[in-house]
Amino acid sequence: MRIRGFILRRKLASPGGNTAQFWPYLRCMNRLVRIAVLASIALSILARPTRAAYDDVGVSARVTGLGNAFTAVADDVYSVYYNPAGLATLDRKEFGSTYTKLLTGLSDGSNIQNSFLAYAHPIDDGRLGTIGAGFNYFTLDSLYRESSVFGSYGRQMTREDRPDPIFAGITAKYLNRTLGGTSVASNALSNTGQATGFADPGLQSTSHSNFDADLGLLWRARPNWNLGLQVQHLMEPNIAFSPDNSDKLGRNIKLGGAYRTPFTTLSTDGGFLAAPDGSLDKRISVAAEKWLPTLLYGAFGVRTGIGFGSRDYRQLSTGISYRVHRMQVDYGIAIPMGGLNRTGGTHRVGLTWRFGATPQADQLLGDMLLENLTSIAPVGSAEFNKQASELVAYKRKAIDSLMRDADAEAQLGRMSRAQERSRQAASLAPKDAILAELDERYRTSAAYFQDLSRVLHQSTGAVTHDGVMKYIAGKDREALASLNNAKSMEFSLALEGLIRVLEAKVASLPAPVVPEPTAPVATSTAVAANATVAVSTPTAASAEEARKRILESNAALMEVAFFQQEWDKVAKLAEQIIALDPGNIAAYKRLGAANHAMNKHADALRALKGAYALESDEGERVKLRSYIAAIKALIDKQSRPAVTRKSGRPAGGPENIEKLYEAGVELYSQGRLIEAREAFRRCLQIDENYVPAQRAYQRVQAEMSQTGKEH
Numbered sequence: 001m002r003i004r005g006f007i008l009r010r011k012l013a014s015p016g017g018n019t020a021q022f023w024p025y026l027r028c029m030n031r032l033v034r035i036a037v038l039a040s041i042a043l044s045i046l047a048r049p050t051r052a053a054y055d056d057v058g059v060s061a062r063v064t065g066l067g068n069a070f071t072a073v074a075d076d077v078y079s080v081y082y083n084p085a086g087l088a089t090l091d092r093k094e095f096g097s098t099y100t101k102l103l104t105g106l107s108d109g110s111n112i113q114n115s116f117l118a119y120a121h122p123i124d125d126g127r128l129g130t131i132g133a134g135f136n137y138f139t140l141d142s143l144y145r146e147s148s149v150f151g152s153y154g155r156q157m158t159r160e161d162r163p164d165p166i167f168a169g170i171t172a173k174y175l176n177r178t179l180g181g182t183s184v185a186s187n188a189l190s191n192t193g194q195a196t197g198f199a200d201p202g203l204q205s206t207s208h209s210n211f212d213a214d215l216g217l218l219w220r221a222r223p224n225w226n227l228g229l230q231v232q233h234l235m236e237p238n239i240a241f242s243p244d245n246s247d248k249l250g251r252n253i254k255l256g257g258a259y260r261t262p263f264t265t266l267s268t269d270g271g272f273l274a275a276p277d278g279s280l281d282k283r284i285s286v287a288a289e290k291w292l293p294t295l296l297y298g299a300f301g302v303r304t305g306i307g308f309g310s311r312d313y314r315q316l317s318t319g320i321s322y323r324v325h326r327m328q329v330d331y332g333i334a335i336p337m338g339g340l341n342r343t344g345g346t347h348r349v350g351l352t353w354r355f356g357a358t359p360q361a362d363q364l365l366g367d368m369l370l371e372n373l374t375s376i377a378p379v380g381s382a383e384f385n386k387q388a389s390e391l392v393a394y395k396r397k398a399i400d401s402l403m404r405d406a407d408a409e410a411q412l413g414r415m416s417r418a419q420e421r422s423r424q425a426a427s428l429a430p431k432d433a434i435l436a437e438l439d440e441r442y443r444t445s446a447a448y449f450q451d452l453s454r455v456l457h458q459s460t461g462a463v464t465h466d467g468v469m470k471y472i473a474g475k476d477r478e479a480l481a482s483l484n485n486a487k488s489m490e491f492s493l494a495l496e497g498l499i500r501v502l503e504a505k506v507a508s509l510p511a512p513v514v515p516e517p518t519a520p521v522a523t524s525t526a527v528a529a530n531a532t533v534a535v536s537t538p539t540a541a542s543a544e545e546a547r548k549r550i551l552e553s554n555a556a557l558m559e560v561a562f563f564q565q566e567w568d569k570v571a572k573l574a575e576q577i578i579a580l581d582p583g584n585i586a587a588y589k590r591l592g593a594a595n596h597a598m599n600k601h602a603d604a605l606r607a608l609k610g611a612y613a614l615e616s617d618e619g620e621r622v623k624l625r626s627y628i629a630a631i632k633a634l635i636d637k638q639s640r641p642a643v644t645r646k647s648g649r650p651a652g653g654p655e656n657i658e659k660l661y662e663a664g665v666e667l668y669s670q671g672r673l674i675e676a677r678e679a680f681r682r683c684l685q686i687d688e689n690y691v692p693a694q695r696a697y698q699r700v701q702a703e704m705s706q707t708g709k710e711h
Contacts, residue, residue: 053177053239054146054249056232056273059116059136061098061350064332065319066287067305069269071256072228074218075655076352077120080132080152083230083256084169085216087120087130087154091659092358094120098330098350105344114138114348118150129155132171149174154216164221171214175237178207210237212249223653228256233274250274262657262690263291263299271309283309287317291658295665295696298324303332314338325666328352358663373593373627398556399425399435405549406442410472413452413465415445421553428560441472444501448494460490471498476505551580558590570594574607585614589624596631605631657683661693668696673704 056068060078063070070078074086077094100114118134134150154169217229232252240247251274258267266288273281287305294300301321308314319332330352335345406421419442426432426439445468452468455461467482480502487495558573574591577584592607608631612624664679677700683693 054148054175054233056252057100057102057114057138057346058334058348059098059100059114059118059134060096061330061332061348062301062303062319062321064100064334064346064348065303065305065317065330066267066289066332067269067285067307067315067317067334069256069267069285069287069305069307071216071230071254071269072218072226072258073256073260073265073267074216074228077118077132079154079169079216080118080120080134080150080171081116081136083216083218083228084132084152084154084171084214085167085218085228087132087152087169088126088156088167089154089218089655090120090122090130091126092122093355094352095355096350096352098348100346100348102346103336103343104347110140112138112140120152129153144177144179146175146177148176163223164219166220167218169216169218171216173212173214174209175212175239176207176209177239179241206241208239208241210239210249211235212237220653224260226256226258226260228254228258230254230256250278260654262654262661262687263293263692264654265289275310281310281313283307283313285315291321291323293661293665293692295668295699298322299662299665301330308338312338325669326354328354358659358666373596395428395556395560398553398560399428401549401553401556402428403435403438405553408546408549410442410445410469413454413456413461415442415452415468416450419443419446424553424557438472441474444498445472448498460486463489464495468498471502476502480506547580551577551584554580555584555586558587562590562593565597567594567597571598583614585611588614592627592631601631601635605635657686657690657693660686661696664693664696664700668700673700673707676700677704 058064058068059081060070060076062076063078063082066073068082070082072083074083075089076086077090077096079086079090096116096118098114098116100116102112102114103110115137116134118132120130120132122130130153132150132152132154134148134152136146136148136150138146150171150173152169152171154167156165157168158164158166213234215231215234219227221227230253232254233249234251236248236251238246239249253272254269255271256267256269258265260266268287269285271281271283271285273283275281285305285307287303289301289303292300292302299322301323302319303321304316304318306316314337315334316337317332317334319330321328321330323329328351330348330350332348332350333345334348336343402421402425406418406425409415409418409421419439422435422439422442426435429435449464449468452461452465456465463482463486467479467486470476470479470482480499483495483499483502487499554573554577558570558577561567561569561573570590571594574587574594577587578591581587588607588611592604592611595601595604595607605628608624608628612621612628615621615624660679660683664676664683667673667676667679677697680693680697680700683690684697687693
């Protein structure tokens with residue numbers, strides 16, 4: 001098809017085109033005249049009579065397949081062009097690129113091309129909005145060029161806990177268009193078509209730049225309904241090449257609506273476009289898109305759209321996509337059905353790349369990490385059996401350590417402390433009769449003599465301590481003799497009470513085979529002398545040994561309490577350990593776990609950061625970083641309460657299901673079956689009838705059963 005005459009007529013209608021001098025050339029439609037009218041080529045792209053430049057021919061291959069009905073969808077990086085408010089809905093960085101051949105198959109060989117690049121970057125995971133940048137380049141060989149540089153920003157304008165959020169965005173644009181010169185342009189034609197040898201002022205190389213802006217709004221009125229608004233060319237710049245002329249870029253207004261279910265979209269756009277004569281061209285587009293997600297092979301997308309409007313505007317469009325992991329490839333074709341309708345249509349291909357894991361995958365990982373931080377394995381699993389054997393070992397270790405500590409405290413005369421240690425040991429093995437008997441002796445001793453450490457340097461105190469220690473050791477007759485010696489030195493009710501206890505025990509014992517010799521004064525003196533040496537000359541080594549004993553027993557108790565999920569006890573023991581040993585990494589980790597379990601997340605974060613600062617093993621540092629990130633996300637999430645439905649199920653529209661499903665597919669491809677299953681389970685929490693999630697969940701569950709990864 002030949003379009004020169006059509007383009008020329010449109011160009012002559014443009015008040016900024018300097019075209020009056022072209023009338024004599026209508027009968028000489030050669031290459032020179034075609035060059036002269038290339039500034040209006042954008043108008044003819046879709047065969048609708050709008051302005052002479054910067055016509056809205058679109059940039060996205062996906063949106064081309066949707067017939068440009070994208071104002072209320074606006075869910076990817078191409079929102080920079082179509083509706084900057086949609087940038088606020090992005091949750092990770094995206095890059096997009098497209099290449100377009102417009103109106104292929106023209107009989108005059110016109111080569112009309114368009115290229116577009118865009119990048120979107122959420123700030124602080126989108127909490128502070130999303131910035132975007134883009135570059136659009138339209139060209140017909142080297143003869144006519146349009147370039148646009150975009151800088152965009154989109155942000156949610158309502159509270160984050162609202163079920164019907166409103167997003168707003170703005171795009172600032174730098175526009176430049178250039179008309180290329182040729183050798184023939186320096187030799188104008190006369191009215192008779194003869195060369196004059198003079199330059200034609202209308203065909204000289206020239207360039208002009210402007211600043212412009214677009215405005216966008218997006219409202220998720222219902223979980224499945226979106227409404228969108230875009231105002232293009234807000235500043236209505238004068239794009240005429242000559243400063244003496246006026247050619248304002250008229251303002252366009254687009255209104256859109258979209259109905260969305262998981263991986264399905266029905267959308268429509270209505271546009272009011274400024275025509276060169278000052279009137280409004282009206283057009284409407286209706287489109288449908290369907291994604292077919294799979295667990296193993298990525299997702300396939302198909303779409304189609306139809307548009308019609310003023311001045312014989314009719315268009316049919318369709319497109320396909322393939323998305324795998326973070327990459328998406330799109331193809332779209334738009335075929336004019338009215339006006340300029342005998343062409344091969346406009347063909348556009350695009351590539352989109354999303355950076356990083358989906359936030360939903362990170363959140364799933366964080367949730368499961370935090371669950372692992374405080375949970376033990378399910379009963380009956382191999383991990384549970386391992387943990388059970390570890391618990392037995394820790395209990396035995398704790399009992400041994402506690403009893404050594406109790407003996408050490410008793411040797412120093414601190415009977416109440418010794419009894420506390422023995423009580424803790426006995427509680428770990430309530431069926432152990434020996435421990436129960438020993439704890440009873442410590443308890444009885446502490447009932448009569450809570451602290452003998454202050455009187456050990458005295459003879460009476462030393463002999464009393466000797467008798468108490470023999471009683472604890474089960475040497476009842478020897479203990480009775482020592483206590484009677486002490487009583488003979490100085491009477492006390494405490495001595496009398498313990499002596500009566502011992503007399504009852506000794507009375508029930510069989511008679512001794514060999515009577516024990518008694519030497520009360522000598523024995524008391526010797527014991528007192530020994531006790532004086534032990535207490536009055538404590539060494540640094542003995543203090544260090546005591547510290548180590550306490551650390552060992554507290555560490556064992558902490559592990560036992562952790563396995564039994566006694567979180568307050570875990571936290572108390574961990575704090576005691578850290579006070580004695582500030583470099584104890586295990587205590588910091590357990591303290592973080594206990595505080596998290598008790599919903600003290602800020603305290604848990606501090607403890608985990610303390611462990612991270614001390615940890616040198618890189619594998620453990622990676623794990624701690626994950627815990628810290630998960631705790632931070634949890635704190636942030638709690639500061640921004642989520643909205644829940646009246647049914648009690650998690651809130652979420654179709655985009656939430658899509659993102660969770662995609663997160664599950666990504667996790668599955670990485671072999672992280674437990675997390676993938678959790679992603680699909682959460683999809684079903686939002687929509688229990690969503691078939692792809694049902695199938696994916698069942699497949700992952702079956703694979704986990706086969707590989708023994710049920711838990």
